[in-house]
Amino acid sequence: MMNIEIANRLVNLRKTNGLSQEALAEKLGISRQAISKWERAEASPDTDNLILLAQIYKVSLDEMLFSEQESTPTNEAADSNTSEPTNETEDLHKLSGIHLKSNDGELYIGRNGIYASDFAKQEQVHIKDTAYITVNGQDYTFKEAHKKWGHKNHHAAQFPIAMIAIFVYITIGIFYNIWHPTWLIFLLIPISSGIAAALQQKDWKLLPYPVLIAAIFLTLGFLYQAWHPAWVLFLTIPLYSLIRYFRQKRSTPNN
Numbered sequence: 703m704m705n706i707e708i709a710n711r712l713v714n715l716r717k718t719n720g721l722s723q724e725a726l727a728e729k730l731g732i733s734r735q736a737i738s739k740w741e742r743a744e745a746s747p748d749t750d751n752l753i754l755l756a757q758i759y760k761v762s763l764d765e766m767l768f769s770e771q772e773s774t775p776t777n778e779a780a781d782s783n784t785s786e787p788t789n790e791t792e793d794l795h796k797l798s799g800i801h802l803k804s805n806d807g808e809l810y811i812g813r814n815g816i817y818a819s820d821f822a823k824q825e826q827v828h829i830k831d832t833a834y835i836t837v838n839g840q841d842y843t844f845k846e847a848h849k850k851w852g853h854k855n856h857h858a859a860q861f862p863i864a865m866i867a868i869f870v871y872i873t874i875g876i877f878y879n880i881w882h883p884t885w886l887i888f889l890l891i892p893i894s895s896g897i898a899a900a901l902q903q904k905d906w907k908l909l910p911y912p913v914l915i916a917a918i919f920l921t922l923g924f925l926y927q928a929w930h931p932a933w934v935l936f937l938t939i940p941l942y943s944l945i946r947y948f949r950q951k952r953s954t955p956n957n
Contacts, residue, residue: 734841735841886921915938
């Protein structure tokens with residue numbers, strides 16, 4: 703079984719041989735993330751990879767796995783920047799930084815980097831004081847992270863819908879004298895912003911459902927005089943809230 707002592711020994715051996723995680727992964731024919739997991743004691747290399755590691759480092763398996771030699775303070779200090787911190791060390795770091803915590807998640811900014819956790823989605827992001835960013839236990843270079851997530855739809859919620867709504871309202875009002883019910887167009891501002899945010903963050907809890915229902919009800923009423931049975935739409939609001947509540951409760955840990 704893998705433990706932190708063996709993991710630290712693998713880190714020291716790799717650095718002693720002047721190899722990066724990428725270079726070692728290429729020699730073994732595996733991913734860099736696998737190397738990172740070994741060196742954080744999150745996974746164990748199989749027998750074939752252990753033999754290959756011993757050959758690369760020119761040591762025996764016993765020396766690699768069961769050596770009693772302790773890491774030097776210099777190596778331990780270097781490893782502290784590349785290894786995932788334990789809960790104890792994380793708590794110590796949090797005492798010297800900024801730590802915000804609520805029922806939804808927590809945020810820590812300090813000497814150990816930036817750590818954010820979303821309890822509902824069970825996602826963690828740790829930007830360490832190195833060239834890597836850790837997302838849900840996987841290490842990525844900033845180039846890899848940018849390629850995977852990028853900035854898609856980053857400005858989707860900044861579409862100037864408010865300016866367009868004002869322009870359309872004034873234009874129709876002046877040239878056609880239809881101020882009412884053209885004012886309904888202003889309801890598109892919170893609706894479009896909410897939909898854009900929900901799509902961007904893939905979180906339908908951000909959808910302004912009550913405002914959307916009110917807009918549909920007013921449109922049907924003013925344009926088609928269908929106040930009845932359009933009022934039935936409002937009955938879907940508490941139903942929507944209940945569905946959202948139970949889904950959130952089911953996805954929240956420790957419930």
